[in-house]
Amino acid sequence: MGVKSFVEGGIASIVAGCSTHPLDLIKVRMQLQGEKVHAPNPQPIHNLRPAFAFQHPSATTTLHVPPQPAPKLRVGGPISVGVRIVQTEGLSALFSGVSATVLRQTLYSTTRMGLYEVLKQKWADPDSGHLPLMRKICAGLVAGGVGAAVGNPADVAMVRMQADGRLPAAQRRNYTSVVDAITRMSKQEGVASLWRGSALTVNRAMIVTASQLASYDQFKEMILERHLMKDGLGTHVTASFAAGFVAAVASNPVDVIKTRVMNMKVEPGAVPPYNGPLDCAMKTIRAEGPMALYKGFIPTVTRQGPFTVVLFVTLEQVRKILKDF
Numbered sequence: 001m002g003v004k005s006f007v008e009g010g011i012a013s014i015v016a017g018c019s020t021h022p023l024d025l026i027k028v029r030m031q032l033q034g035e036k037v038h039a040p041n042p043q044p045i046h047n048l049r050p051a052f053a054f055q056h057p058s059a060t061t062t063l064h065v066p067p068q069p070a071p072k073l074r075v076g077g078p079i080s081v082g083v084r085i086v087q088t089e090g091l092s093a094l095f096s097g098v099s100a101t102v103l104r105q106t107l108y109s110t111t112r113m114g115l116y117e118v119l120k121q122k123w124a125d126p127d128s129g130h131l132p133l134m135r136k137i138c139a140g141l142v143a144g145g146v147g148a149a150v151g152n153p154a155d156v157a158m159v160r161m162q163a164d165g166r167l168p169a170a171q172r173r174n175y176t177s178v179v180d181a182i183t184r185m186s187k188q189e190g191v192a193s194l195w196r197g198s199a200l201t202v203n204r205a206m207i208v209t210a211s212q213l214a215s216y217d218q219f220k221e222m223i224l225e226r227h228l229m230k231d232g233l234g235t236h237v238t239a240s241f242a243a244g245f246v247a248a249v250a251s252n253p254v255d256v257i258k259t260r261v262m263n264m265k266v267e268p269g270a271v272p273p274y275n276g277p278l279d280c281a282m283k284t285i286r287a288e289g290p291m292a293l294y295k296g297f298i299p300t301v302t303r304q305g306p307f308t309v310v311l312f313v314t315l316e317q318v319r320k321i322l323k324d325f
Contacts, residue, residue, distance in 0.1 A: 260274065
């Protein structure tokens with residue numbers, strides 16, 4: 001039962017992750033809207049003497065190149081952001097970082113889905129098999145935290161690959177794959193960079209897993225107990241959409257901060273843009289207002305809904321296929 005639950009959860013998660021990857025990419029881009037892109041300070045140009053100038057031979061003129069004003073960021077909804085990505089970067093850009101998504105789902109979601117099922121079996125009432133809501137939530141918190149700790153390197157790589165296209169060409173990282181991203185991060189920034197924002201990842205994963213998996217089970221039980229629908233595709237889709245909405249509302253603020261901390265570029269010898277999650281949250285709120293923590297909420301909901309539906313519908317089908325094993 002233990003191994004099978006991991007296999008079932010992993011297959012369903014990979015299918016759901018790849019299916020909704022473009023929506024996840026749009027969500028990341030929207031979460032980074034309004035954030036300043038940190039560029040090197042302009043350097044003064046020395047020892048330039050204007051032609052025919054009557055001055056002492058030792059005199060020099062220092063010309064300072066004025067900093068170029070940052071282009072105004074065009075803010076739009078998920079559709080306009082998606083269209084802009086296709087227009088400026090090509091259709092394939094919507095699948096930037098998809099290899100990291102596959103690795104992330106393999107590590108993170110396989111662990112959390114499998115562990116959640118194992119804990120459900122262990123914590124259920126031995127006579128009735130019933131698991132109270134609070135125990136479902138606790139199982140989700142534990143499973144999500146463990147899964148996030150395992151999958152954080154792939155999560156960092158995925159965020160960076162998805163966000164790369166918004167940077168000026170000179171500042172892009174241009175990772176060719178998730179393996180290239182993880183290798184270069186380890187060499188250039190140290191192995192610890194693979195777990196950058198891991199506290200946020202764990203917190204978000206605990207919230208998402210507890211709200212998504214526990215609420216799916218709870219909604220499904222409510223529908224079946226009240227005989228609103230039979231146990232079939234309609235019940236699975238309804239419970240999935242409800243669970244996806246709950247997970248999006250609960251996790252979006254942590255997700256915004258996680259995205260910005262993971263994506264920040266730390267120059268050698270320079271002060272990092274953010275000193276940590278709390279500093280990032282305070283700077284974001286001061287600069288953009290408290291509702292900035294819900295940036296990308298619409299694509300988060302539109303991704304969480306289909307993702308959760310594909311996840312659980314696929315999971316139910318895989319369970320039927322593997323029920324004899």
